Amino acid sequence: MIVDCAHYRDGRRQHEGPMPLEEAAAHCAQGGFVWLGVFEPGPEELAQVREYFGLHELAIEDAQAFHLRPKAEQYEDGTELIILRTARYDDEREEVDTGEISIFLSQHFVITVRQGIASGLAGARRRLEGRPELLRAGSAATLWAIFDQVVDSYAPVVAELERDIEQIEATVFSGAVAPTERIYFLRREATDFYRAVHPLLAVLARRLQPGRAPAELLPYFRDVHDHLLLVNEEVAAQRDLLATVLEANIAVISVEQNKITLRQSATMERLTILATVFLPLSFVVGFFGQNFGWLDDHLSGLPAFLALSGGGLLLPSLLLYLWLHRRPTEPTPPLPGVDTRAEPGRTASPRAHGKP
Template sequence: MIKTYFYKHADGTMHHDVDLNQISTLLADERNLLWVDLFDWQPRDLQWLGRIFSFHALAIEDCIYDSPRSKVDRYDGYDFFELHALRYNEDRDPEIDSEELNVFLGKNYVVTVHKNPIESIGRIADVSRKTPHYMTKGPDYLLYAIVDGITDTYFPIIERISARIDELEVEIYEHPALAITEEFLSLKRTIVLMRRVIDPQRRIFSTVGTGTRYTFEVHKDNVPYYMDLTDHLERISDSIEIFRDLVSSALETYSSYGTAKTNEAIRMLTIITTLTATLTLITGIFGMNVPLPFQRSWWSTVLVVAIMVGLCIWMIRVFRKRNWI
């Protein structure tokens, strides 16, 4: 499905569902801005759009086949972006997945391509039906608004992951179980996917406003917006690195805690075995079916029991003295 939003600079008006076959007329004035949103598409829709805008075949191929990493490629007359939005649901397995968003950024047009609805694009599209708010500052500002909206959806995920780590750090001492290990591993997979998505996007926009050559052209009035976007991505990236360290440390702590509990159990079993083995040796000797001294005297039974009790008390005192129990 194709939706179009056209800002005509001459009279400051918005137009929708324009005829893309008139592309040369629509883009004749460089101050105009055309946004084409292609979603729930079929390959033939993408190829038709590629012919309208003369997109390179490699860029069309990148749209058709999903890529796990974000990137930006410069072609003649436009830049091509592969970006990713995230969907998070901790009750699902896998609990997080990514939605690829492809963007063609031209001199006075933006083309977005995605299979499924993306929240930030839907919000901007709703505003653009009523007002040219996002369309008056150039295509680079529209790109910023889209990416900033996607970035804003990362923060609730970050907050929830932080809360889950805090909860699990308490549970590993209160309710140690195999399920906690599985929860930690699930969190680790989530953090790895977020890192794979966010770090390349951070690198794409990190050169804007630094005085170095931009990875894509940005109007000087829009540079502060990209600096703010980069700051958000840096904060998220730093949080992910911290979460990765916390999860790894928690897993090591949980493993050490489990090992300590196992060692404690083995130590107690060893002590019990030592006590019972000694008593079994004594009773085994006096229980042999051969003549033994004083075996017909009841004092023999009292003496054997006293020796067994004395040995138990002595061994327990030795164990305590050595802090074994």
């Protein structure tokens, strides 16, 4: 879909409203340049653009595909293809929406093919039309306006990602467990954003080479390049920080799991002690509950019953108590830096091995 198509000459737009492709192609030979803006075109529409403006077939294929990294290519006829990645933060979904802009740049025309909802260029066109002194520099001025808008749109994304990271960071370093899926998703977003930002530095640096842009536009391209350097550093730091937060969250999860394991071990120890205590008692009670003739003949009175049954219950309990309290314990490992060979009655100093 054609969004806008205008002919610019002497720093001014020559008409109101978009013009047909055939008329726009004819204006390319009349001085100035034509800026054609297309949003998510189909194959037939791109074929018409190629036919009227003589674009290379490989450049058209690149404009139809979605790229993960920005790039710049120049063809034999002098036309240059520049692909940018755009980004926008969605507050409702707390996600980063990405888009793409393919720019066909020549001396006589600029064709922008937009993909995705985060790729609007109406603001760049209005801003450039309000700067006739820059429009007089030719089609390269549109490239600066597009670069400037795309790089400026990165700053809110960086700020929102920073806010999300601070929330996760506060949760993790407070000792609570944060959702690992959320941390991983944020790191993936930061990585995708870094892939959109970092390669663009090389594309912009190419415009700063001698003869690649009009002299009057070089300060503006340098300004955009400086802003992009700052965004690149911030995104790289966010990606590294998320990796640290992910590791810290895994450590917190491990600590929580160890606490659960210790509680389960303590519970099992108590149950084992209870079972051990009642095992000999159950044996004695069961033994004296048998109907043997000897037991019937010798348990004829209360004193004999108390002596045999009470003694049979108390003696195993006493032996079990002594065994549980006198069993050897495992030696405690020495603390780092403490000399365990110190003389009796003296505490070894942590400086025994020359450590500060």
